[in-house]
Amino acid sequence: MSHLVIIGNGIAGITTARNVRKRSDRKITIISGETGHFFSRTALMYIYMGHMTYEHTKPYEDWFWEKNNLTLIKGFVQSINTDEQIVRLNDGQLIHYDMLVIASGSKSNKFGWPGQDLEGVQGLYSKPDLDLMERNTKNIRRAVIVGGGLIGIEMAEMLNSRKIPVTFLVRETFYWDNILPKEEAQLIGNHIIEHGIDLRLSTELKEIVPDFNGRVSSVITSQGEEISCQFVGLTAGVSPNIDVVKNSKIEANRGVLVNEFLETNITNVYAAGDCVEFRTPKPRHPKIEQLWYTGRMHGEALAKTICGERTAYERGIWFNSAKFFDIEYQTYGYVSNVPLEGEQSFYWQHPNGKHAIRIVYSANDYSVIGFNLFGIRFRQKVCEHWIREKSSIEYVLENLGEANFDPEFFIQFEKSIVGLFNEQNPQKPIALKKRRGLASVAV
Amino acid sequence: MQLVPINGSAEISMSLSQNAYRDMSLSMKAGLGVFGFGLLMLFVSLTGASNDSPALFFFLSFGLSVIGGLIYIVPQIKKYRAGIRNNHIFFSSVMSRGASAWIIGILFTGFYIVLYWFPELISNWIRLVDPLSLILRGKSADQWFLYGTFYTLAVLVMGTRMIVKYRHSRYQILRTSSVMFFQLGFAFIIPSLLEMLNQPGFYFTYFWPLRPYSLWPSDFQNLLAHPGGLGIFMIFWGIIMTFVATPVLTYFFGKRWYCSWVCGCGGLAETLGDPFRQLSDKSLKAWKIERILIHSVLVFVTVTTSLLWLNSYFGGTILGNLSGNFASWYGFLIGSVFSGVIGTGFYPIMGSRVWCRFGCPMAAILGIIQKYFSRFRITTNGGQCISCGNCSTYCEMGIDVRAYAQRGENIVRASCVGCGVCSAVCPRGVLNLENGPSEKRYHLP
Structure with a gap:
């Protein structure tokens, strides 16, 4: 029986698995090192804020996977051998596949800032990141967030819910004005300030300064100002996580390279979600799409292709x-x-x-x-x-x-x-x- | 009942930085102080110390508790910006089934047991509400008047809290005002005034089968025996509400017109119960139990009512004690144990709508109409759902709203009481309560 192996249990990987299961009864294995079960990444902030627990963020009850004959493996992929069609996990386990889907998601960007790897400095993308943030923000007096995108403002809201004062460094002239027109960017900027966030526009991070224990003690901005803080959130975007395809024959640039059918250069190897880079995107379409919605739509299209109905990814009206x-x-x-x-x-x-x-x-x-x-x-x-x-x-x-x-x-x-x-x-x-x-x- | 596991919430609350809770304003602290003093006076009154001056002690206990509660609640308008503020709910012991939740649950449950079966234990509390009872009813209080007073004050104070909490939503403001109005006016003041005027006690907002007696022969006989036309009007009202108003209004607006706008049980759940709405069990297993239980109760009340009429028709000669036994067991098991002791007592453990979800026969009928013959649905806005789970978490009826929303499917469920909180907590504006043409209501994508 044909074996479909999916690397990653985020929205792209799980949507692929569910939709393939609807169309066929082949063997499906999903590998993830992040969590045992699928959860909603977009809900991480609500766990920290106490709106929900981790259990609430799981869209399916735990019995769902076995009932639908979806095998879950918790572990990290070490390497992929496309000649022999084998995935090797870091505990040495070897898994043979007939078809492989790479849906390994993203990693937080780090732009080589001095001090970016200090204790108390982190991005926010995964469940382990959230657990780390829980530990890193214990009993702190001020947090600095670097990068004015969607994760940055979520992090500001999270810290705000714990009454931790936040300084928010945004490189742009107005919040998120690389996406929003000026009026909207100003409207949101004002709202951020209303919530008591110390918003610093046109300000970049120059350096993160450690204390004696190697923990962050302050940041220095592009204006030369030093801001004392015990936590730094790096939220200047995310990049495709292509670690799993390194040292394999699967081609990658910034992301895993695919055509409009989400096919990689290797037959029977596909990619979906955040980790994908389109070789020739349509006009006004980005090469890399890192959204919940696009991840889901990748998975829906890819499931059809895998089941023999070759279907181009079409995201419709944006x-x-x-x-x-x-x-x-x-x-x-x-x-x-x-x-x-x-x-x-x-x-x-x-x-x-x-x-x-x-x-x-x-x-x-x-x-x-x-x-x-x-x-x-x-x-x-x-x-x-x-x-x-x-x-x-x-x-x-x-x-x-x-x-x-x-x-x-x-x-x-x-x-x-x-x-x-x-x-x-x-x-x-x-x-x-x-x-x-x-x-x-x-x- | 399988409860939603709450992983590591205790651990998180230990690790929460201390400054998270240090932000209570002075007025909030003062409010809590006054409230605490009111509660203390309530317990002092239990000893009978209040019997010489019940009016004074009524003010010191009931009055100060209400005033303290309001002093605690109302200034939060200034303190917290309008919007969804569910911060720290799952770090809170009271609101996430911690030790304090169990203590409150036991106290609530104990209160119901005493109220129903050992009222003599709280006779000094009953004396406390005598002055109010004399004003409203022209006679001294009994345990049910005491209960009504507690109930109404809880709906009013916690309703104020609900309005403050959801003040950015006109739907929530209107809906909460409505349940407060119906509780105060139709479930408390009007029935009291009727007693004062020597008219039959009557609740215009409770009908068969939630209040089964409304269509029982014994109630008909009592009402008919009363001089004046009011008794006949009341019989007429009960029949019209059950057989005409209920189906018609539910067809147009869904069961929400009753369950979350008018009903007193719903009113308490939406106000006093709001801090506990997230505790309802969302599992498929719970849904299965719900469907079996609630429809069994509906069958039980229908059989009981039919037996009573048969018995009355045959003059009690054929069925003997059977119908009477059914009626008294229904009153004990459903009326007292299920709707009171479990329904409200278990708020902090099983959420605010245990009775409405698993037991209420009125909800069962409204649900059948809503599911098959109604214009109501919760519309899902295209593909906008991010599966975050806020809607399911805060659904008091335990509906896994997300399961529908993430498929782009509308929500048409018998149990939905249309409280609108899923729509309010959704961070992407995906859900909307709407009435409209009933074809394509399910909108399966």
């Missing part, structure tokens, strides 16, 4: 979401941080700085290209439909209620949003047509 302290963020389609040629954008923000919406549309035919939403929930299906059908900005605004996904009785902003648009574009005023609620949803 979407992503996050939560910045109390402000939820959703994005659909493309919204770039600086306006692109041929694009126009309409931005509305509530005076309280907690709700905002940006709609990017074509300057030529006024068709919508993307949405950014802050503190407002929109229906994914409706936004995707509008983007795919190239609906005009006027049509979208007239029917804005159709997309509204906020809970019942929440204050609606459609009138104010459309009012601002009419103020800015007085030539042909538009009127709201659709109310919020399922009855309005046409797609």
Whole structure:
């Protein structure tokens, strides 16, 4: 019987395994050195904050794996021999495979900062990282976080929940402004400050200074300031974890190189999730995608290919979401941080700085290209439909209620949003047509 | 019952840096102090020291507990920003089945046992509420008036806490205000006033089968025997609510119109029970037990009611004591032990909706209607779920919400009471309670 071996029990590996199991009864083995069972990586912060325990972050009960005949092995892969189709674990165990999936995830970036390996300095990606952070942040007086991305702000929120003062060093002029347009980046920046975080924009880490015991005692910033701290969180992004394919014949660059079918250079060896680098990504698609959603979609596509229905990975209309302290963020389609040629954008923000919406549309035919939403929930299906059908900005605004996904009785902003648009574009005023609620949803 | 294991929470709480809990404001401390003094006075009253001046001691015990609770709760509006603040819940002994949870559970359970079967032990407490009972009912208090007072004050104070906690959500504010209103008005004041006016005691917000007597022949006889038209109206009301209002409202809004907006049991669970909602068992096994138990209770109450009517029709000549035995066993097992002792006493151990989930026959009927003939569902927003587990963790009914959400599937479950907390705690805005056309309600992707 054909044996499928999957390295990694994160969302990409597990989605592959589950979807292959739905389609076939072949032998499936999943190897992970991180945890015994699949858990939701995105929920690590909530364990530290006491919202949940580790058990709660497991999407499937422990009996699920045996019942579905998925063999779990806890261990690290030492090497892969693609000629003999054998995976060797670091305890010496040899596992023969017929098909192999590499879904080894990411590693936190370290950019060669002096002192980056000191005690009390760490990234946050894995469950062991979380356990380390629990120990590292015990009885500390101040923490410094380096790198203004999504993990950085999560770490700030985590430490904040334990009343640990945080200094947040962000290289960019505004928080996450390599992704967000300036207005949104400022809105989130203000919200970070509101929560008592010492946010330092346009500031980089120069050096981490140890104490006598080799533990972090302070950092020195690019401005030359020394900040005393007992913990440093390195959150300047993550990179594909390609350790497992080193010294094998599987080609890798920054990530494991694959085509659009997630096939590597070796027959019957595939890769999925964070560790993947696409050889020739489509226009506006990145080479490396490190998101929960893309990991899941890789796994769904790959399972079909493995089961004989060769399927190209297609991520559809782009979407992503996050939560910045109390402000939820959703994005659909493309919204770039600086306006692109041929694009126009309409931005509305509530005076309280907690709700905002940006709609990017074509300057030529006024068709919508993307949405950014802050503190407002929109229906994914409706936004995707509008983007795919190239609906005009006027049509979208007239029917804005159709997309509204906020809970019942929440204050609606459609009138104010459309009012601002009419103020800015007085030539042909538009009127709201659709109310919020399922009855309005046409797609 | 298999309980969710809580790995290492004790270890974490030991390792929590001390400054995590050092942030209680002065007013919160003062509030706790006043509350503690109120509780002390309550126990002093148990000795009978209060019997000479019950009004004074009522204020010192009940009054100060309420005032202290509010002083503790309300200033948190300033202290904590609006938003989801579930920080440290699983480090807390009370809220994650630690030693204090077991102590509180035993106290709650003990209170119910005393209340139901040994009320003479708390007769001095009953005397404490005499002045209030005289004002509202025109007669001195009994154990049920004492219970009603405790119950209503718990809903009001802890309801205030719920509103403070979820003040960023208008759904939660309205829903909580609604259960507070119905408890205070319809389950406490109106029944009291009816007694004052020598009218039959009646609860307009409890119907068959949650309050089975509403459709039992004995209640009909009592109501009919009362002079004036009110008794007939009450019979009429009970029948309409059970057979017309329940199916119609559940068709349009799901069972939430009752369970988390009107019902007193639900009201207590949503207010006093909120700190314990995360303790419900989410396992598949628990769901199986739930389906067997709750429908057995529904069968039990239906059989009992039918027997009583048969017996009444035949004038008690055919069935003998059978129907009476059924009725008294139902009252003891379901009415007292299940809904009271276990239902509320086990809040800190099994979560806030044990009765509603495993026992309530009203919830069983509403659930069947909700599952098969309703416009209500929880919509899942496309592929946005990150499987974090907050929704399942904070579902008081033990629904594994995430199992549906991560598949992009809508949630249509008989047990869902529509409290809306899954939607509130979701960090990605994936879930929304909605009423709409019932076709494609399940939306299987």
